[in-house]
Amino acid sequence: MNYDVLVIGGGASGMMTAGQVAARGKRVLLLEKNPTLGAKLSITGGGRCNITNAEQDEHKLLVHYGDAQPFLHSAFSQFGVRDTFRFFEERGLPLVEQAHKRVFPVSERAQDVVSVLKKYLHEGGVEIRCGATVEKIHVIDGTISGVSVNGQRLTANSYILATGGHSHPETGSTGDGFNWLSMLGHAVKAQTPTIVPLAVADAWVKGLAGTTLPAVRIVFYLDGVKKHALKGDILCTHFGLSGPLILNTASTVADLLHEGAVTAIIDLYPSEDIGAFDNRIIAVFDANKNKTLKNVWNEIAPLGTQHALMPLLKGIDPDSKVNSITKEQRRMIVDLLKTLPVSITGLMGYERAVIADGGLSLEEVDMRTMRSKKYENLFVTGDLLHISRPSGGYSLQLCWTTGFVAGKNA
Ligand SMILES: Cc1cc2nc3c(=O)[nH]c(=O)nc-3n(C[C@H](O)[C@H](O)[C@H](O)COP(=O)(O)OP(=O)(O)OC[C@H]3O[C@@H](n4cnc5c(N)ncnc54)[C@H](O)[C@@H]3O)c2cc1C
Numbered sequence: 001m002n003y004d005v006l007v008i009g010g011g012a013s014g015m016m017t018a019g020q021v022a023a024r025g026k027r028v029l030l031l032e033k034n035p036t037l038g039a040k041l042s043i044t045g046g047g048r049c050n051i052t053n054a055e056q057d058e059h060k061l062l063v064h065y066g067d068a069q070p071f072l073h074s075a076f077s078q079f080g081v082r083d084t085f086r087f088f089e090e091r092g093l094p095l096v097e098q099a100h101k102r103v104f105p106v107s108e109r110a111q112d113v114v115s116v117l118k119k120y121l122h123e124g125g126v127e128i129r130c131g132a133t134v135e136k137i138h139v140i141d142g143t144i145s146g147v148s149v150n151g152q153r154l155t156a157n158s159y160i161l162a163t164g165g166h167s168h169p170e171t172g173s174t175g176d177g178f179n180w181l182s183m184l185g186h187a188v189k190a191q192t193p194t195i196v197p198l199a200v201a202d203a204w205v206k207g208l209a210g211t212t213l214p215a216v217r218i219v220f221y222l223d224g225v226k227k228h229a230l231k232g233d234i235l236c237t238h239f240g241l242s243g244p245l246i247l248n249t250a251s252t253v254a255d256l257l258h259e260g261a262v263t264a265i266i267d268l269y270p271s272e273d274i275g276a277f278d279n280r281i282i283a284v285f286d287a288n289k290n291k292t293l294k295n296v297w298n299e300i301a302p303l304g305t306q307h308a309l310m311p312l313l314k315g316i317d318p319d320s321k322v323n324s325i326t327k328e329q330r331r332m333i334v335d336l337l338k339t340l341p342v343s344i345t346g347l348m349g350y351e352r353a354v355i356a357d358g359g360l361s362l363e364e365v366d367m368r369t370m371r372s373k374k375y376e377n378l379f380v381t382g383d384l385l386h387i388s389r390p391s392g393g394y395s396l397q398l399c400w401t402t403g404f405v406a407g408k409n410a
Contacts, residue, residue, distance in 0.1 A: 003127075005031045005410045006147065006156035008134045010037035011173065012054065013399035013406075014162030015117040020407025021160075022124030029156065030126050032151060033133035033172055037112035037121075040164065040171035044396065045102075049110035051082045052400070053393035054101040064394050068387040072401075074368040079404035084397060091116045092163035100244075121253030130207050134163075137180045144378050158377045158410040160370075162403070166191050167353035169292055177384045185374060187361040189386045193353035194251045197242035201343040207308030208236035212243065214302065217270035220253060220344075223260040228252055231270060239348060247354060248390045254347055266340040268302055278334050284324040285330075293325065294318035301337055312336055359386040370406035379406040 007018040010032030018030040030037075044050065055061040058076055062069045084105075085095055093116050094106040105112050121128060129149075136148040137159070146155040161180065161222050164173035171372045175191065182188045196355065220228040230247065235243035256262045269277050284299045297306040310318045313336060316329050325333075350356060361382055372378040381402040389395060 003027050003154070003156035005029075005160060006031065006154060007156045007160045007162055009162035009382075010034070010128070010163060011162060011164050011171075011382065011399070012038065012041045012117075012128070012396055013403035014119060014160070015041075016400050016403030016405035017160050017162060017381055017410070018126045019117065019120040019124050020404050021410055022121070022126045024408070026410075028124075028126050029154065030121065031132040031134055031147075031154075031397045032128070032130045035130050037118060037128070037130065040168060041117075041396075042110050042114050042175060043171065044110050044113075045104065047110050048104050048108040049113045050102045050104060050393040050396070051095060051113060052081050052086065052103045052397040054103050056081060059102075064389055064392070065398075068362055068385075068389075068390045071362045071367045072387075075370070075401050075405045078195070078229075078408065079401045081397060083404070084400050087400070088113070088116055091120065097126075100392060111219050134176070137184065139184065139375075142375065143272065144375055158379065160379040160381060160406050160410050161384055162381045162406075163384065165359065166350045166356045167193065167196075167383075169350060170291070173383065177380075179362050181380070181384070184372075184378075186364050186372065189358040189361060191356040191358035192254065193347055193350055194254070194357040194388065195247045195347045195354035195391050196250045197237060197352050198240045198246055198250060198253060198344050199346045199348055200240040201345050202341070204308045204312060204340075205240060205342065206238050208305060209237050209238040211302075211304050213266065213268060213305075215270070217267040218245075218342075219265050219267075220249075220256060221263045221265070222256045224263070227256060227307070234266065239352070240345075241342070244339040246390050248392075249355065250347055251388070253344060257344070257346060262344040264342040264344060266342060268337045268340060274334060274338060277338060278330065279401065281330060281333060285325065289321070289323040291322055292319050293322055296322055300333070309336065309340075352392055355383070357386070357388050357391070359384050361386055368405075369409035370402055371409060379410045381406045 004026035005021045005028045007014050007030045010030050018028050021028040062072050095103050096106045097103050132149045134147045134149050138146045144159045146153050161177045163177035178188050217231045232245035233243050267277045281300050284296055288296045370379045382399045
């Protein structure tokens with residue numbers, strides 16, 4: 001069977017691109033190695049799917065893609081944020097903008113996004129084969145001539161690679177596309193996890209697993225020298241620190257880790273200086289003279305931190321009456337809550353990463369069509385492209401944009 005277009009990878013960009021090819025009346029086959037489509041898409045945004053970013057000013061939006069910005073204007077003019085809204089809302093999935101311009105389906109169900117795309121594929125008549133692992137790409141005379149799937153050879157006029165990156169490999173994204181692109185002679189930048197939680201040595205962080213420390217300030221130090229400060233919410237996990245604030249700073253921390261030892265200090269109450277914070281503690285102690293420290297902890301520290309943080313106050317018994325706490329001991333409490341120490345041991349690996357940097361160099365792709373500059377009948381989408389970006393819906397928007405453009409041109 002000869003197809004017009006063969007799409008390899010049934011993730012976000014693969015589904016968008018296959019549907020778009022079919023909408024042009026082409027005969028298209030979508031190959032996905034998992035038993036179902038959109039495994040990674042269904043876990044995005046913690047299962048809520050941050051589907052795009054609501055920044056409508058294209059220039060401001062593209063700044064977030066760093067060095068890739070100049071390459072993206074044409075593709076985004078063909079399918080930008082407004083088109084994403086229109087595409088999903090016209091198909092019965094209303095979207096809503098939340099904090100920091102993050103956009104989610106109103107239903108807050110990533111699975112609903114997968115369902116819309118599946119319906120799009122079925123309505124367009126896309127032939128779908130799940131459980132189909134592409135093992136090899138064949139080339140004859142500088143043209144892609146076919147792929148091997150489970151021992152069978154399949155051919156098409158054009159091929160779209162949409163096999164994704166390396167993050168969360170259990171979803172099927174095991175980096176196969178990078179190997180094929182390298183084998184085809186393309187320049188592929190080595191991948192490193194970028195939007196990824198930080199691993200830490202400190203037991204107190206692990207003791208707070210699942211707790212969000214709200215509106216804190218974190219300052220990173222390289223060999224004791226202050227380098228980088230941020231304010232926002234931090235999520236403690238059983239392996240380290242996470243949440244959007246941390247995820248978006250991971251690549252900066254990775255650079256520091258190459259140079260030396262990285263530590264951090266967390267100020268749980270950045271809006272109060274030491275004097276004001278101390279006065280607040282004095283007022284709480286005065287109002288609760290006969291209570292124990294552990295019984296007033298939630299009034300002076302974030303909720304749920306007692307069991308993990310109080311053991312760090314060496315020499316202070318949690319059962320001490322607050323009226324017996326000395327000025328020096330109170331000062332220890334202030335220091336702990338305003339300069340909570342963390343030792344960063346590294347970045348978590350691909351298994352916890354949202355995005356890995358690296359991929360096909362944009363110099364080697366005609367970004368107006370997503371066509372390889374080396375192979376006339378090869379197109380590339382999504383996480384396979386070397387485009388750095390923060391979390392906030394920018395990755396999926398890239399999938400919709402590059403998927404649409406490749407699908408329009410393949
Ligand atoms: C936990 C997590 C949360 C995220 N949340 C968000 C978010 O809220 N917002 C956002 O913008 N981005 C988010 N991202 C990033 C976003 O999910 C990715 O950028 C996006 O899924 C990439 O889509 P893709 O089409 O390039 O590849 P993928 O979605 O990775 O799909 C690739 C597909 O190709 C298949 N495949 C691989 N090799 C083969 C082969 N040899 N043969 C056949 N099929 C193959 C895989 O099984 C997979 O289904 C998140 C990522 C993670 C890991």
